[in-house]
Amino acid sequence: MAEARFTRQYYWPHHFVALPAAFVMALYTGRRYWAVAGADSDESRIWFSLAALAVLLLGALLLLRQHYALTLQDRVARLEVRQRYFELTGQRFQPLEQQLSLGQILSLRFAGDAELPALATAAAAEKLKPADIRARIQDFQPDPMRV
16 A cells, blocks of 8 residues: 655745744743843843844744745635636636736736636736736626635
8 A cells, every 4th residue: 555645845944943043042031031030230131132032033933924824825826717717718727827927817816707718818918917907807806815
C-alpha cells in the first residue's frame, strides 16, 4: 500500500528564524525586566523598553499570518475565475490566464456571467489595467466575504 504523503510548506525565515527569535527575545527581556521591575532606574527603563519592543515584534510576526490568508484567498479567487470561465465557455482559462496579472484576474471576478468571457478576452488582448476592467463591468458582482 502506498504511503500517503502530505505536503507542508513552511516559510523558513518566518517559521524557523524570526518567530522563534522573537519568542526567545520576548521571554528573555521580560524575565530581565521582571528582575528589576519596581526600581526607578535606567536599567529598569531599558529592560522595559526592550521587552515592549520584543512583544510588539512577536505580535507583528503573529499578525503576518494574515498575509498567508490573503495569499490563499488570491489562489481561491483565481480558481473561481477558472471554474466560471470553463462553465460559461467550455474552454480552459489557462491560455488567457497566462497573459493576465493577478490584479486583472481578481478584477474579472466582479463581472457577471454574461460578460465574463468577452471581458477576459478583451483584458488579455488590450492589456487592460484592473481599474479599466472594473470600469467596463456592467453587471458588477461584489464580494463581501473578502477580508
